Amino acid sequence: MPNIDPNFVFPVLIGDIGGTNARFAILVDSYAEPKEFPVLLTKDFATLEDAIQTVVLDHTSIQPRSAVIAIAGPVEGDEIPLTNCQWVVKPRQMMERFNLQDITVLNDFEAQALAVVSLDDHHLENIGGAAAHPNGKRVVLGPGTGLGVAGLIRSRQTWVPVPGEGGHVDFGPRSERDLQIFPFIEKIDGRVSAEQLLCGRGLQHIYKAICQADGVKPSLVTPAEITDAALDKSNAQAVETLELFVIYLGRLAGDLALIFMAHGGVYLSGGIPQRIISALRTGSFRAAFEDKAPHQLILKSIPVYVITHPLAAIAGLSAYARTPARFDIHTDGRRWR
Missing domain, CATH: 3.30.420.40 (ATPase, nucleotide binding domain)
Incomplete structure (x- = not known):
């Protein structure tokens, strides 16, 4: 109606x-x-x-x-x-x-x-992929205090936002390293959701799990401390924390791109992606994003952008x-x- x-x-x-x-x-x-x-x-x-x-x-x-x-x-x-x-x-x-x-x-x-189709190009930092289809479906996700997810669909000359609670989907281990650290990830009612890893406290969860798996006493507390130590490479566990954070974000972003067939692009919002653009550009994010057999070619064509508008x-x-x-x-x- x-x-x-x-x-x-x-x-x-x-x-x-x-x-x-x-x-x-x-x-x-x-x-x-x-x-x-x-x-x-x-x-x-x-x-x-x-x-x-x-x-x-x-x-x-x-x-x-x-x-x-x-x-x-x-x-x-x-x-x-x-x-x-x-x-x-x-x-x-x-x-x-x-x-x-x-x-x-x-x-x-x-x-x-709504912002995705309202911002100028200079507020969008490209992280690989082909050009966005102007009327293509789009996905936005953002790690911050929590993890937000929404879609955007073009229909009858209007844009239709699709809100949801996609940040709370299940997230499981895939690599050998994941299998070592996931037993130490804090669970909620017996499960690990994407938000448990991909937000500010997610950085803390990954860091603590790595320290426990390595038998190292944690020396960093806040997400900002962990990120700073990762970016200046002053703490080995923090460096690995950010590497895994980027990979996990790439995996989830690729999943959402497939769900929506988001040829209009995937958009990363919030303060964390803005802060870690250099880490997102290293290649591990894009590799995880595209590693979706048998649909790697589809993912290679889908662009990813970091929204930089404050x-x-x-x-x-x-x-x-x-x-x-x-x-x-x-x-x-x-x-x-």
């Missing part, structure tokens, strides 16, 4: 809420560039409403009339918890507090998918708010008026 009146009343509050960081902007009209506000840590605020008041509304005279918010988690019901954050999104409460006419809540990787989801949501008819997004149960 088609949505009724998909247009938004300006100004529009734009929000991208992740497990660790939240980003906000206000779109004054359909021609304006988004007015951006400082990135904040979700842990510093008790609620989403408090964050919006303190970081956005206390620093502008612009009064939003609508809001488009993307959150890290599935969107269901009138009280929406985030997967890796203590906040609960309560659209009706937000409407009353901020005098909004309507609120639309999307999945955060739905917003990343606020990609904000750009995607802004594109949607400006021209909602460009996208086919069903908002039943996800838009409040």
Whole structure:
């Protein structure tokens, strides 16, 4: 059933809420560039409403009339918890507090998918493959606090984002080295998901498992410490951690490319891919991505890009708010008026 009146009343509050960081902007009209506000840590605020008041509304005279918010988690019901954050999104409460006419809540990787067809080429770093088919299906995945996945399909002159929870698919060992370290990977209810390996804490899990397999006492704690030591090659276990992280990311990206037949490209979003572009260019990512017998030739032709825009989801949501008819997004149960 088609949505009724998909247009938004300006100004529009734009929000991208992740497990660790939240980003906000206000779109004054359909021609304006988004007015951006400082990135904040979700842990510093008790609620989403408090964050919006303190970081956005206390620093502008612009009064939003609508809001488009993307959150890290599935969107269901009138009280929406985030997967890796203590906040609960309560659209009706937000409407009353901020005098909004309507609120639309999307999945955060739905917003990343919108960004894929909204960004200029200079915000996309190519990691091999042929040229992207302009109307080809696309996949976006991003390791950050968690692991997000979404698809994007062209249909009847519009782009259709396909949100999901693909970061939670099973992930198993394949190489001899995997078999040595996987017994030490932390499990959730007896299983290892892709997100257990391909996010910030995934770097920690891989590093600790390597140290245990090698009989070495871990000396690094945070994902940033592990990444720094890997990039400057000051710690052998950290170097191997990043190598395996890149290979595992390549494997999963190749799987998703096959699932969608993503001739429009696979797009890596979030801060981690931006930080490790040099590691992604070494060849091991691309080799793992293409190692999908009997379909290696298909994978060789599919391009991979790293999204380098610092606020990609904000750009995607802004594109949607400006021209909602460009996208086919069903908002039943996800838009409040």
